[in-house]
Amino acid sequence: MTQAGGHTERVRQRTHEGFLRHKHFLFAQIATALCVVAVGVYFVTANALQEPPSGGSWIGYTLGTISAGLIVWLACLGIRKRVITAGHYSLKAWVSAHVYLGLSLTVLATLHTGFQFGWNVHTLAYALMMLVIASGALGIWAYATLPQRLHGNRGETTRKQMIEAIESLDRQMHDAAQPLDRAGAEAARQSIEDTDLGGGFLKRLTNSYGDCANKRAAAKLRALPASSSAVQAEAITKLEGLMQQKAEVLGLARRQMQITAFLEGWLFVHIPMTFALLAALTAHIVSVFTYW
Amino acid sequence: MAQEFHLKLITERAGGGDPIVRERHLAGPELTIGRATDSDIVLTDLTVDPLHAKMRFAGPGRVTVESVSGLPFQVGGRSVQRADIDVASHPVVMFSTYSLSFEPAPDGGTVVTVTHGEHAHYPTRSIFSLQSKVFGRRKMAWTFGAGIFLICLMIPLLFAGMLSHAKIHPDQQWSTGPLSKSHAFLETDCKACHTKSFVAVRDESCKSCHQASHDPGAEAKVLAKSKDGGSPFAAVLVFDHADPKKLTKATPLPDGFGAKVTTIVQRAFNHPTDRCASCHIEHTKPNQKAKGVDATAPLSDKPDMVVVQDCQSCHSKLKMRLGKTELIDTPDWGRHPSFRPLIMTSADGAQATFQRMALTAAPQEKNNLTFPHRMHLDPLGGVARQAIDLGAARGYGAALECASCHKRDASGKGFEPITMEKACGACHSLAYARVGGELKLYPHGDVEKTMMLAGGGAMGGSDRMRPGTIRATPLPGSAPPSAISGSPFRQGGACFDCHTITWTQAGMPHVAPVKLAAHYMPRGAFDHNVPEHGGPGASKAGGYKCADCHKAAESGQASDVLVPDIGKCNACHGQPKTKTAAASDGECATCHSFHAPGKASPKPGHPALETLRWSAMMAKKPDA
Numbered sequence: 020m021t022q023a024g025g026h027t028e029r030v031r032q033r034t035h036e037g038f039l040r041h042k043h044f045l046f047a048q049i050a051t052a053l054c055v056v057a058v059g060v061y062f063v064t065a066n067a068l069q070e071p072p073s074g075g076s077w078i079g080y081t082l083g084t085i086s087a088g089l090i091v092w093l094a095c096l097g098i099r100k101r102v103i104t105a106g107h108y109s110l111k112a113w114v115s116a117h118v119y120l121g122l123s124l125t126v127l128a129t130l131h132t133g134f135q136f137g138w139n140v141h142t143l144a145y146a147l148m149m150l151v152i153a154s155g156a157l158g159i160w161a162y163a164t165l166p167q168r169l170h171g172n173r174g175e176t177t178r179k180q181m182i183e184a185i186e187s188l189d190r191q192m193h194d195a196a197q198p199l200d201r202a203g204a205e206a207a208r209q210s211i212e213d214t215d216l217g218g219g220f221l222k223r224l225t226n227s228y229g230d231c232a233n234k235r236a237a238a239k240l241r242a243l244p245a246s247s248s249a250v251q252a253e254a255i256t257k258l259e260g261l262m263q264q265k266a267e268v269l270g271l272a273r274r275q276m277q278i279t280a281f282l283e284g285w286l287f288v289h290i291p292m293t294f295a296l297l298a299a300l301t302a303h304i305v306s307v308f309t310y311w
Numbered sequence: 312m313a314q315e316f317h318l319k320l321i322t323e324r325a326g327g328g329d330p331i332v333r334e335r336h337l338a339g340p341e342l343t344i345g346r347a348t349d350s351d352i353v354l355t356d357l358t359v360d361p362l363h364a365k366m367r368f369a370g371p372g373r374v375t376v377e378s379v380s381g382l383p384f385q386v387g388g389r390s391v392q393r394a395d396i397d398v399a400s401h402p403v404v405m406f407s408t409y410s411l412s413f414e415p416a417p418d419g420g421t422v423v424t425v426t427h428g429e430h431a432h433y434p435t436r437s438i439f440s441l442q443s444k445v446f447g448r449r450k451m452a453w454t455f456g457a458g459i460f461l462i463c464l465m466i467p468l469l470f471a472g473m474l475s476h477a478k479i480h481p482d483q484q485w486s487t488g489p490l491s492k493s494h495a496f497l498e499t500d501c502k503a504c505h506t507k508s509f510v511a512v513r514d515e516s517c518k519s520c521h522q523a524s525h526d527p528g529a530e531a532k533v534l535a536k537s538k539d540g541g542s543p544f545a546a547v548l549v550f551d552h553a554d555p556k557k558l559t560k561a562t563p564l565p566d567g568f569g570a571k572v573t574t575i576v577q578r579a580f581n582h583p584t585d586r587c588a589s590c591h592i593e594h595t596k597p598n599q600k601a602k603g604v605d606a607t608a609p610l611s612d613k614p615d616m617v618v619v620q621d622c623q624s625c626h627s628k629l630k631m632r633l634g635k636t637e638l639i640d641t642p643d644w645g646r647h648p649s650f651r652p653l654i655m656t657s658a659d660g661a662q663a664t665f666q667r668m669a670l671t672a673a674p675q676e677k678n679n680l681t682f683p684h685r686m687h688l689d690p691l692g693g694v695a696r697q698a699i700d701l702g703a704a705r706g707y708g709a710a711l712e713c714a715s716c717h718k719r720d721a722s723g724k725g726f727e728p729i730t731m732e733k734a735c736g737a738c739h740s741l742a743y744a745r746v747g748g749e750l751k752l753y754p755h756g757d758v759e760k761t762m763m764l765a766g767g768g769a770m771g772g773s774d775r776m777r778p779g780t781i782r783a784t785p786l787p788g789s790a791p792p793s794a795i796s797g798s799p800f801r802q803g804g805a806c807f808d809c810h811t812i813t814w815t816q817a818g819m820p821h822v823a824p825v826k827l828a829a830h831y832m833p834r835g836a837f838d839h840n841v842p843e844h845g846g847p848g849a850s851k852a853g854g855y856k857c858a859d860c861h862k863a864a865e866s867g868q869a870s871d872v873l874v875p876d877i878g879k880c881n882a883c884h885g886q887p888k889t890k891t892a893a894a895s896d897g898e899c900a901t902c903h904s905f906h907a908p909g910k911a912s913p914k915p916g917h918p919a920l921e922t923l924r925w926s927a928m929m930a931k932k933p934d935a
Contacts, residue, residue, distance in 0.1 A: 064569075069617035071595050073487070077573040135596055140463045140484045178436045186433045193357065197346060201360050201380070204346065208357035217438050276439055283441045290448045294456030302464035306485035309468065310505040311512070311582065 039163065041115035049116075050123035057082060061130045072133035074141070074307070082131035086124055090148065090300060093121050094293050121155055124148065140306055144299035151296050154288035165282045172274050181272045185216070188265045195257045198250045202243055203258070210236035210262055216269065217276055224284060226277040233269060237262040314339055314368045315420035318352065322427065341367040344406065345380075352425060356407040363406060372398050374413060374421060471501065488594040491611040493920055496541045503540065504588075510581065514555065517587040523548035523906075544923035549906040559585055561625050561633045589619045612920040622899035644885040644897055647877050652831035654872060663826040675870040679823040681809050682869035687711050689864075697738055705737060713857040723840035723847070729827055731755045741805060753799060758822055761806075765798050831874045834909025835902065843883065843893050853883065853893035 061082075065072040074083050096117045100110060128148055136142045173181075189211045196207030213232035217223060228234075240259055246252045318335040342351035347361035354363070360380035369375040376384065376394045383390040385405035396402040396413060398421050404411045412424040463484060471482035480499045490498055497503045504516045520537040524530050530548055537546040552558060562585055564571045574584050583589070591614040627642035639648040653665040654674040668674040687694045688711060695710035702708050707715065716734040717726045732741070732755060743764060744751040753761045799805040800812050800820035811823040842850035845857050858864060860875040885897025895901075904912040 069619070070592050070615065073595055075487075077569065077576075135488060137486070137488050138484075139486055139488075141487055143459075143463065143484075178439050182434060182436065182438070189433075193355070196357050197348070197355060201382075204357040211357070216434060220441065223441065272439075279439050280441055287441065287448055287451070291451035291455045294452035295459050298456045298459035299463060301460065305464055306467065306482075307487075309508045310482070310485055310501055311509060 037163075038111050038114040038118065039159070041111055044119075046112075046116040046119040050119035053120075054123050054126040057127050057130055065133070071135070073135050074131050074133060076133070079131055079133060082127055086128045086131050087300060087304065089120055089124055089127070090296065093117055093124075094297060097290070097293075118155070118159060121152055125152055140299060140302050144296065144303040147292055147296040147299050151289055151292045154285045154292065158285040158289060161282045161285060165278050169275065169278045169282070172278060173271065176271065178272070178275065181268055181275070182216075184268045185214075185265060185272070188261050188268065192258055192261045192265075195254050195261060198248075198254045199258075200251070203240065203246075203251065203255060206236045206239040206243070207258055209239070210265065214265075214269070216272060220280065220284070220287070223273075223276045223280040226273055228269075228273060231266075231269065233262055233265050237266070315416070315418065316342055316366075317416050317420055317422045319422060319424040321424060339368060341365050344376075344411075352411070352423070354406050354409045354425075356409060356427075358407040359409070368421075369395055371419075372415060374398055376404055486594060488596060489610055490593050491614050493542075493544055493613050493923075494593060495610070496543060500540075504593075511583070511586065512588040514587050517591075520546045521549055521587075523550045538925060543925065544920060545925060547918070547923070552905050552908065555585075557633060559583075561629060561636075562620060563624060563632065565620055565624060584619050590617055591615070592617055622903070626899075641899075644881055647881070650832065650874065650876050652872065652874050653828070653833065654831075655826065655828055658824055658826040663828075665828075670872065670874065670876045674872055675868075676828070676872055678826055678828070678869060679811055680825045680827070680869040681811065684863035684866040684869075684871070684873070686867075688713075694738070701737055707737065713861075713863065719839070724836070724838045725830075726839070728829055735809070739805065739809070743799075753805065758800075758820060761799060762819070765800075831872070836909075836911035837902075838911065843895070851893040853891045855879075855893075 061072075061078060064078045065076070068076050068078075070076065073079055096113060099113050128145060132142075132145055136145070192207050192211055196204050199207065210233045213236075215228075215232070218228070222228065237259060240255060240262065243255065246255065316337045316339060318337060320333045320335070322331045322333075324330060337351055342365065343362060344350060344352045344354065344359075344364045344366065345362040346354060346356070346359045350362065360382050363380045363382060364376055364378045364384060366374055366376040374396050376386075376396065378384060378392045381392075383392055384394075385391070386394045386396065386402065394404065396404070398413045398415050402413050404413070408428045410426050410428055412426070414422045414424075416422045462481075467482040467485060471480070480501075482501050483499060485501070486498070489495070504512045506513070506516055520533060520540070520542070522529075522533050524533070533548065534545055537544075553561070564574055565584075577584055593614045595615060623642050626638065627640050629636050629638055629640055641647050649669045649671045651667045651669045652674075654668045655663050655676045655678050656666050657664045657677050658679045663678075686692060689695060690710040698707040698711050698715070699709060716729060718733075719725075720727045731739070741752040741755055742750045743753055751764075753764060798820075799807070800822070801807060806812060806820075806822065810825065813821045813823075815821055838844060838846070840846040842848040843854035845855050845860075860879050861873040863873055866873060880902075883891055883893045883895050884901070886894045888894045900912040902911055904910050
């Protein structure tokens, strides 16, 4: 039984096919075909148009309708992924189509603009769309590369273990600092209480913790005048060791956070900008027909 | 009664459950509070000094707590160095995370309950996710979405009209591109053209500023509208190409499947393709295909022009769509109808009468003039001889050519009217006497005066000199004119050769009035100034001279119509370069402007925008 399970596992590993390679790049092919046809039709018809090409010509309306439909459908992934279905269209197929058709929008919508841009709601919708696509592209890269890096970084240590290690080190520091006078105790307290593991978005993304409280506390501790008391001197040495250990755990945890920030960060642009895009797209369509 | 501190140390269990309570009794008089292990009350918080404070009884029911480290502690939320507290009021003294609660003991002492408050809170695994720390994606999404929806859609939609006079124009963000310079003053007033929401710009909006009229009052009103509206330029006024209703009826679906579908769809969506705005496009970058447009300029002077429907698509089978039309179909160059110039049918009345006649019908003009072009242009004839004799000093000196009589007008497009004195007078002298070295001339066109000068109609014969010859001996001015000039109206007289003269019963001459047509095609705008049309300047090979079109050298009568037919135009226009070097475009609009079909299309961008400035216009009209 165990053997059978192991066997199944191996097969699954070997035939695993991510959303990018789904069905031998079926949706990549569809999206490419769509782009090639659109570019071909555009350059043949736009040349025959009397007026400068824009969203207002028949090709413009056609490309606009396709693009708007695609945007709405792509946004529906948010709904689709929350619904568990047993149908043919697996979530993987959806994601695959989402990725490739989403990328094809860069071509379709750009042709729709007729290369006319300005400081207006129409270009705003276009810019938001490009931002959503760019963040999505970042997401593809993140999903394709980062999980491995995340694993490589943490080795065999789990995230829970990292937090527990810090907690334990803090407790040890607290106890070790008891014999110290005010300045030494303050350094220990600083490391225990003021150390911010994560921090804001940029801090996580850049992994820059130059002002780390633990680091400052260690410096403070080193700067203390040599104590006459043997007990205190011993405590300080112990504390320094603990802080060094804490710095190592912090470094590991923060690198995890940095990779995680990359892995998740794009969604913080992708999702809000999608909503902004849907609103701008509505404004774009309604305004065009209001002032027809 | 001994005063004692009853210490109660309460420690929470790490795993939860009942707290551990340890009690001690300390007799005082003074207790130490600090982190040091030898303190009476040990507080392990690192912000507490090894010896932080002391406390002692200060009378019945009263305790004094005093810092000895210089670091403060808190009583009732205030940081203090020293506090005298009334135990009966159950005070609480805080040392960092430790709280010391005081209450009277039954034995007269004081119970001090030491509790360690807050424990360090450690994050869970979720701290690794951005979601724990940063901001909610969902919140952000709804904020951005709702914000854009409100600012970019709802506010412009609902308040554009209300705020149109304010400095903020919320609907300006909807503009797909800049307006041309001529309409730039309307940039913030969308409703000036887009009067009705969800309805494409209608001609009424355009016509309110651009409708030409035969009534100057109405035109002034239209111009005033654009001026009041803030336009720095006078609007170019134009007529409709035709009655808009007839125009719609006469316009077929355009050629090509795609164009047909587009038109049908546009019409179905209430976006007709025969509106002013269908051809005159705004809010777009300069049309690089339009003639004379600087595609690199950020703004066009005027709206871009696009051709929605070509001329021949309407002007073919027109009778099928417009039963009663008198317009002749012109489906292509080959089937362009013959010219139908206005031909003078009578010059007898005060006003000449005209009729349009096709050149194919070989019409004859009734202008009452006797003038053979052939004789005058014969290079070997008497006229040529005389012209040579007159010499270059008098503007001749060679055989006559067209320009000897036909002088270009100021524009160069046409010619000045022929006057007898200027065109004919050098040879056909009106002189009848010389008085004091000055020639006396018959007044051309004034029969009565001429008769008087000539001594009445009873005179016979003629003492007419040969043309160009001045009498050798001056005639005495006092002599009766009849004696010297005879009658110019009789055969051999000065008038007789060119005019048809009849005599009344009273013996007076009647000269049939001569009128010369100034324009044969008054609604045409043939430009004689073009080098290929015989105008000045270097023309392409194959360009025309006068005689190539006007067969004057073969014309023996003034009634011959010398206007060439359309075939002459077609020799160059609409021909490929392989056929003639002078090949030119065969576009209808070259000769027939859309808004004024009888005139040539104005050059692109004409008139230049700056010339339309009100100030420039006013400067030209000092009385205005």
